[in-house]
Amino acid sequence: MEIGLTPIVCIAQDYIQGKPVNDLRLRKAILELPDNKTEHLPGYLPLVPGMPVLLTENIATELGLSNGTRGIFRQLVYDESPEDVRYQDKNFPPNTKFITQPKYALVEFPGCKLNTKLAELQSKIVPIAISEQTFLFDAKELLPENVAKAAKINKKTTKLTVKRKALPLIPAYSMTTHKSQGQTLGHLKERRCRCLSNDLTCWPNASSWQRFNESIDGRLVSPKPSAAVCNYNLLNTDACVIATAQWTNASWRSDQVGAMQNHNWEKSSCSISSPNISCSQGSVPVLAVNATLSEHVQATVRMATVNNLRLVIKTTGHDYLGRSTAAGSLLLWLHFMTNMTLIPDFSSCTGENVLNAIRLDAGVQWGQVYTWLAQYNLTAIGGASGTVSATGGFLQGGGHGPLTRWKGLAVDQVLEFDVVTADGRRQTVNTCQNSNLFWTLRGGGGGTFAIVLSAVLRTFPSPSVLSSFNILTIANETRYNSFVHNFIHFLPTLADNGWAGSFYMADTSLVIIFLLPNGDLNVANATWNQLMKNNTDLNFMQPFILTFSSFNDFFLNVLAPFNPTGDNVLLGSRLIPETIVRNQPEQLAETFLRIKGKAGTSLIGHLVAGGQVSNMSNNNSVNSAWRTALLHMIYSQSWPDGTSDEEQQKLAAHVTSQVDILQTVSGGSQSGAYMNEANPNELNWQQKFFGTQQIYDRLKSIKQAVDPHGLFVCKNCVGSEDWSLDLNCPKMSSANK
Structure with a gap:
């Protein structure tokens, strides 16, 4: 009718x-x-x-x-x-x-x-x-x-x-939830600049926030910069004592809604060491939803959409590009969504049966995963830092770690996602359902396409681990340079024998942390002796190789203690092709020595590619440079609190110049970078982070389809070039499309 x-x-x-x-x-x-x-x-x-x-x-x-x-x-x-x-x-x-x-x-x-x-x-x-x-x-x-x-x-x-x-x-x-009665979503769609907390003509009033808070079970909180409790206007002596003691503790920082793992991204005047009477909010969001249920996430998405708010997503604050925070915004905090479920026999939509898959909620951290899986004699392919969220930006951007050469990148292990999309709907995402979104979420970057509530991942029987952990300080610079050349020449031998790990260069120090899954101790000793026999004058730590019965034992004893945080830092990175590591070791060593820097800087090498990373043929969107690389190299620059804005700008320019030098041994203008550990000032970031123009165009097309109004926008993320530098207003060219 x-x-x-x-x-x-x-x-x-x-x-x-x-x-x-x-x-x-x-x-x-x-x-x-x-x-x-x-x-x-x-x-x-x-x-x-x-x-x-x-x-x-x-x-x-x-x-x-x-x-x-x-x-x-x-x-x-x-x-x-x-x-x-x-x-x-x-x-x-x-x-x-x-x-x-x-x-x-x-x-x-x-x-x-x-x-x-x-x-x-x-x-x-x-x-x-x-x-x-x-x-x-x-x-x-x-x-x-x-x-x-x-x-x-x-x-x-x-x-x-x-x-x-x-x-x-x-x-x-x-639309009665908006302070300006009579406005509609249609009007907001046309006026695309985000409503920030300092604009009282559009920011929801107290009663609107109260109603919203009631709808999410009272989960609305007010974030503060991590050092605010030590500054005069917000001074809390007892809390300041705790903050000072825990300042470099990544677990403590993860538990603070307003804290970033690297303090510079809070952009406040709050200092842990030099209290400032004018301590400000900086870039820390003014309100946050401490979500524990999917309904909290959905309600937050709709609150941000209806009121045209700037929405940012954070789990632990591990983001070297500052994508987990924004001034005047509403923060969706997923840290306490921590369920972990073992699925003994997971049936994928394609008919594949996967033994011992795991479903991890958004707030679960890798250290928790490793310890939990150890009771089943299992492990997963995760990060070296135990406080990084397992299913957030780490996973969605690729995810490298100690075991990636053994079984592939973390993103290669994904079987399914449970997400909330920009329209507020909860959806299952896998090869059969929402397959385009499944492709983008496996390598296209976090905070861009959807909010991941949980992910289903493969696990593996936990390997035993052999580990080489050494700290070398060589006073004579000429001798140090000679050893670095020896070590870079030795990297292909380590790779051929299944080793993975990291090395850290600063001044005339070299820290080596390497591991071999399911290795033979005699073969391992013979491999490393090829390096040591030519460097008998150096004081290597003994025993040179340690044995661990499981990956979790190795993680707890070797990696977990080596996880400082809380400083001000910028990174720049490049993925070094395997062909260059094998064919140009002299040029590689000279370049590393040239840019390693002195106090406040370091050059970090990760032997985490090659092996199964190169052999994976999964249909995902991860940067193709990973498939041909052997090394992931990072240049790191730090500075103390109180450093002027002008000096920080000089340091940022220095990071860019050093990465330009690193680029000469990583494929030149077509080189790739790992988007999660990269320079926020990278000029050609679309190509560096995502690979070919064809891949980026496909990512952007899917972004437009699943988030047409750009609710999810973040620094150097797909589609962010259509927004202003502060990511609050669309550029005219995109607004008129």
Whole structure:
């Protein structure tokens, strides 16, 4: 049946455990929930032909029909139902027609890219079908206050899972969550500059934030810079003592909502060593959601979308490009989403059965994973730092570590993601479902395409580990240079024998941390003796090779203690092709010695490529330079608190110049870099981080499809070139597209 000019109210159909909600009081309470608690499917949807409406989810992004798109309601097609006459509501006109069984709405979208007619419909008129979403309803809202409090005290489970079927539309004049009443998502879409906390004309007011906080179980918090408690205006003596003692502890920094692992990205005037009376917020977000449930994540996405807020995503703050923070923004903090599940027999969508897969939530850190898996005699391919999030930017950007030469990059182990997309929907992403998004999330970078709630990864039986750990300080610079040449010549031998690891060069010191999975001790000693026999005058630590029964034992005893943080640092990096390491060792050694620097600088080499990294043929978007590399080289520059902005700019320019020198032995202008440990001032970052133009174009096309309004934007991430330097406003060229 079709309806003309009569006022219409579509009533959502709600189900609990597969059955319609028939209890009138419960049904009324659920229908009257605000949209931000129901996945933006309204309980009551008033419609009048000719009125403006907004889509609340992506319908066909390639046609311009995405979350927030404005249209004009023309007609409703529905089935008559005896239920329709049961509804009367004094909030609607007396002649209102209540509809409980809508089939679809006909909506005109003037900006729709569909140039042909659908069936017999006029051009630009699109049928919008019923959508399904699931949300939680807390039954305590139906209880008297004293009973509700008792339920909370007794930790009674009062939340019900509700499935709603409704049209994914809202009236364009109904956006009451925004302080500027009367504005619509359509207006916000046109005015693309983000609303920041210092703009009171658009920033949500206190009551809006209170309602939002109630909808996320009171998880809204106020971040502060990590040193704020030691500064006069926010001084807390007891907290300052703790902060000072824990300043370089990566675990402590992970637990602070406002802390970045590298202090410079907080960009505040707060100092742990020199208290400043004018300590400021800097680039630390003003509000954060400490999410522990997927519903918290979805609600935050919608809050940011509806109010046009700058949204940033953080788990532990391990980001050398400052992508986990932004001034005046809303922070989504995933640190306490920490479930880990062993799946003894995981059946992938392609029919492959994978033994002992694991599902890791967004906040799980690699050190936790290694320790947890050790009880099953298993391990996973993760990072050298135990405090890095296992499924965040590390994984989505590629993920190298001690075992990558043994089994491939971390991203090569991904079987499936559970994500929230920019339209607020929770989706499964794998080879069969959302396959384009699956491709992008495996190498295209974090904080860009979707929010990863969890990932399913392969595991492996834990290997035994042989390790060589040595710290050499050679006072004579000529002798030091000679040994570096010997060592660089020796790297292919280590690679051929299955070794992996890292080395650190600064002044005339060289730190060596290498490992061999499932190695033979006699063969290992014979391998290293090839280096030692020509350098008997040097004081190598003894025993030269240590043995560990499992990877976790090696990690806890060797890698975990070697994880300082909290300083101010900039990095630059290049992936060194295996052909250059093997064929040009003299040039490589000379270049390393030239740029290694002195106090405050270091050159870090990671033998983490080659081996299975080169042999993997997984269809993912990771930088192709990984597949031909053997070494990942990093130039690191640090500085003390109190260094002037002018001096910091000089240091940043110096990092760029040193990486330019490193580029001469990494493939020249076509060289690649690891996006997670890179120079934030990299000029040609699209090619350096992502490889070919073809790959980048595909990434950007998918980005436009899954996030057409750029909710997820971060430094040197796919599509960020279309935004201003502070990433708060679109450039005119992209805004007019």
